[in-house]
Amino acid sequence: MTTELFTEFGLVIIIAALVALLMRVLRQPLIIGHIITGLIVGPLALNIIHNSEIFTLFSEIGIAFLLFTVGLNLNPHVLKEYGKVALVTGVGQVLLSTLIGLIALLLLGISLIPALYISIALAFSSTIIILKLVLDKGDIEKLYTKIAIGFLLVQDVIAIILLFSIPVIASGTDSVIKIAALFLRAIALTIGVFLFAKFILGKMHKYVERSSEFLFLVANAWGLGIAVLFKEFGFSLETGALIAGISLASIPSRQEINARLTPLRDFFIVLFFVVLGSNMMVGDMKSVIVPAIIISLVVLIGKPLILMSIMGFMGYRRRTSMQTGFAVAQISEFSLILIALGVSLGHINQKELSLVTLTGLITVFISTYLILYSERLHKHLNPYLKIFERKKLVEKKNIKKEYDFILFGGNRIGFDFIQMFRRKNGKFVVIDHDPEIIEQLKKEKINYEFGDASDVDFLSSLNLKNAELIVSTIPDFDINMLIVAEGKPKKKVGPTIMTVAHSITNALKLYDAGVAYVILPHFLGGKHASEIAKKFIQAAKNTQEIRHDHIKYLERRKVHGQEHPVIERYR
Structure with missing residues (x-):
């Protein structure tokens, strides 16, 4: 048994590495490669995986780590700076995309409950893929990226609500009082986690961070422990892991925790997407290709159009609206996690899982090119995008x-x-x-x-x-x-x-x-800082004067609502 499992595991990792190499050559997100690996090692091709329970366990650990690190990276400063547009586009796009997706799915003959799951899943976009691509492209400080990040944070909040709500509704509790009691229990549990993190872990923090290994172990224990705690109280592991991450988002060493957890998370999340791909059956694939193409078009065309309409109404230029729309024209890791949750609750069958997985492959593949070549596309599409711009804000050309x-x-x-x-x-x-x-x-x-x-x-x-x-x-x-x-x-x-x-x-x-x-801001900043250091060396009395002037300068900047750019890393 042990030898057989080791062989399976080794072969899966080797194939995953080879497929990932191909994805790098083709400049595609590795998530596509991981799902393709699942197709190769599953019943569609080599049929290597026989100990599916072990791989499923590893994939659940991957989900927990993914949501834990997403929680660690939630940045309220972006919401503060672009809160209005983030809130309106985030909520508006989710609602409209869900409605359009639901209508399309019902017309395709999918029953109501699975259609609700899938339509909600289609509304979410991938934080990891978007940020990875804009970082590679060098667009992290552009306006459309900032709006997209704020938009994605709003989606994360909606995701938390869904992760709480679905298991509660699925519990079959028909009494309003009992449902309310479950939500109150969830709120109380969340508050308890945050209080413990602030007052207990906060006091232990200085002691824990002295050793990197100890910090790594405590972070793992906290993330997985809170996930298990939520599971024991009748909620999902996903909810617990996300709450655990958010509760640590304000501690000084969160970046170190995130950096140390990232390789572990990435390893287990590979297995999550491999398991997703391996669960796609031959019969399912044949029957879902056409619906997947139709649903992919809803995502690739519908989501950008919805965002461009909302942002145009709010006064944004069509270039910014188009780039933001293209950035979110795919489904997310959370979409697949949500569908996997539906499968575990018996609301989604394997055919519907295959439909969403194939849609994910198509949309992530195409949206990669939409993001990377958005400037070139804008040059060709610009004349046709005037409808997405408020007329009273267009310049007087004459x-x-x-x-x-x-x-x-x-x-x-x-x-x-x-x-x-x-x-x-x-x-x-x-x-x-x-x-x-x-x-x-x-x-x-x-x-x-x-x-x-x-x-x-x-x-x-x-x-x-x-x-x-x-x-x-x-x-x-x-x-x-x-x-x-x-x-x-x-x-x-x-x-x-x-x-x-x-x-x-x-x-x-x-x-x-x-x-x-x-x-060149970084070079110029270094040159200016060296001149200040030179003044410090020449006369110690310069220190307090320069320090005082700089503090006043920063305070003026803060009054204007400005913040120094920080690159948040979602790996």
Whole structure:
């Protein structure tokens, strides 16, 4: 038995590694490779897995670790910064996608209860896949990414509610009082976990973090222990693991815990997706291909259209709306976890599980390309997306305005330029496509233009060639090249142009195009910090003065609702 299990396990891991290598070559998310591995080792092909109970146990551990680390990474700062659009798009998209998906599934002949499960599952998008792709693409600080992260956090909250609700409803309790009692028990249990984490683990924290191994062991014990506790009280393991992670999200060592748990989590989550793939039967595959294609189209087309409509109504530009919509055009790990929960409760059969799994494969595969090539797609689709933009917010193309100083981007880097321009006598304007920043500029009575710098017609309306200084804090290389092309006259001396870049290669290309100075934030920050250190060495009295000035500067930034960018890692 032990030898047979070891052989099965070894073969599965070897095949998973080979398929993962193929996915890397094809630039596809590894989740697709893991499900394909399941198809290969399952009854569809090699039929290697015979000890399915052991693999199922490992997959449940993977789910627990995944949700525990998702809880650890919940970042309330993103919700604070983009709370309104995150809440409206998050809730609105889930409700509308669920409704459209439910109608489509019922028309396909799927019964009501499974259709409800599947339609809800289709509404969720993959945090891990989205963040991995935007990190690889270098778009983590772009507006659409920030909105998508806030949107996904709202989905996480909805997920928590669902994980609580489904086992309660499935318990068969028909008394309203008994159902209310179950929810109260869940709330009391959650509060108890948070209080224990704050007052007991909080006091133990300094002692625990002295040893990395001890911290790792305690974190594992906490995550799995709370998952088991919730299971014993009649709730799901998934709920307990997620709550356990959230309860530790504010402790100082959460990043170290997350970093140490990630390899363990990734190993077990591989087995979860392998088991999902292996559960797909030959007969099921033949019968679900057409429905899976139809449902995939609902996800790939319906979700972006819903998001673009909501964001357009809220005043966002069509470029931002389209990129956000493309980012979430897939189903998530939670979708598969939700369906697996439905299977365990007897609400979903294997055929319906295969339908969702195949839909996941299709949507993740296609959405990868939608995210990676969203800029190119925008160039082709832009003329057809005007319907997703509020007419009263579209620029007046025929009105030519002239400014001495033009600033693209009024947030973090732009803040200091705005203060400098205010001290000058020249006329200046700030260009931004974020409605939140535009509202802030309105309050401060600063000249602004709400527009998209990738729109050539909009750029031409600004008369860039007649400006004295143009500053672009936009991190997008192609947009900066467009600004340079529009701002530099061919024959006469034009404006001085400054831009931002995030690679030396792009900085040198911008210099070749005629940019006067390229800002590389990390290099510039290091140079500035070294100058401050030089002052400290020259005279100790400089320390308190510089420290005091910087604190006041940070407080001014905070009043404006700004925060230094932090890259949260969802691996």
